[in-house]
Amino acid sequence: MRTACLLTGTALAVAVAGLAAVPAHGADVGTEGLEVYPSTVAPGAEVTVNTSACGADSSMTGDAGAVGAGEFTLEPSEHEQNAVGWLRVPPSAQPGTYEIAARCSDGKRLTGDVTVTLASARASTEESAKERGEERGKEHAEERGKEHSEQLAEEPAKKPSEKRGKEHSEQPAEEHSEPTAGERTEEPAQEQVHPRGSVKTGVGGAPGPDPARTAAGVAALAVAAAGGTWLLHRRARGDGI
């Protein structure tokens, strides 16, 4: 399994020719490049850019000019060796795959990809959200290969308000804290599909007595009672005990 993962990882890395092959599983530390979460977004969505390639670097500037998002800052996170930044894909962005770049203080250039697709923007109702999940998977597989579609399934677009960066905590937070009940129910459908309803996590094997078992228990006790009675009876007759 591990070998398979490694092989797939290598193949992918070769396939994208040095572009950040974002490991779907965060454990692959030391990946060269920028990890972009989610890697496929609708225009107007916000993405997280992560890297561990610069080591314990101070904050650095990323360039998302290709997708029209300008520059953004990557701050070292609490986790050493890791810098995180946020950027917003402009609502006017056209579908396509764009490069995002950043430079370590030692001059090493890092890149990552973000794919802008209109697919998720179309689905704005709860009803279509499910189908979209399947659709998106398919489309994506065609676009960028299987690994990426798996990754998409794991890391769909996050709500913009969730991913607000520290650097814009003040005023944009205002802008994004507005969404109230009505909007909030719609937002997840747009970018992250939330489950609905209760969960079937029990079959009721444990609670309540199992009738068959109870019957068997009662029968066994009845046998015991009969045996006991008979023994007492024999003893009363002085019959050998």
Add this chain to the structure above:
Amino acid sequence: MRMSRGRGGNLAIAAVTFVALCSGAWLLGSDAETDAPPQPSAAQARSGTQEDPLAAAALPPSPPDRIRIPSIRVNAPLTGLGLTPQGSLDVPPAEKKNLAGWYEAGTTPGERGTAIVAGHVDNADGPAVFYRLGALKKGSTIEVERRDGTVALFSVDAVEVYGARGFPDQQVYGASRRPELRVITCGGGYSRATGYQGNVVVFAHLTGSR
């Protein structure tokens, strides 16, 4: 001759009686142990007026591998969960009783937002991984081991029971500004005809990591 036969017979009867007594007691006794799973008391409900306590700074995304809840002796691996065709959260395979799952298209535990973990309260054989979830108390610790090697630590804010009808999707699954965790299992009333009537939902927020 007759004497020894009688004695032998008595011994046999005594043995049968003894075995029957023991097995009867076992059959009925262990039934009593498998009473309905514990349900949270009203004291563990969400207090609506209270401000949400501040959570620790969010961790970078990383899929979880294991969940531990020391106070109810939970220590279980996590598998990825998707959605059912109806849009509800899928569940881990029922036959694996010590396996929980997390909603892998959602937020990873420790990341900003609402991460969702679900597991069975029981299966056909008896209690399963989250059998005692309803006994969890506010302030209890939930640990989630993540694939990046960190352990996200959560503190329980509330333990609620919701009926399947009118399930508060937004409260349970909705996005959140701080790193939060939901742990879900079956609960509420149980009827042989319809199964469990709802879910026990544990609300927790990130307090740190190690």
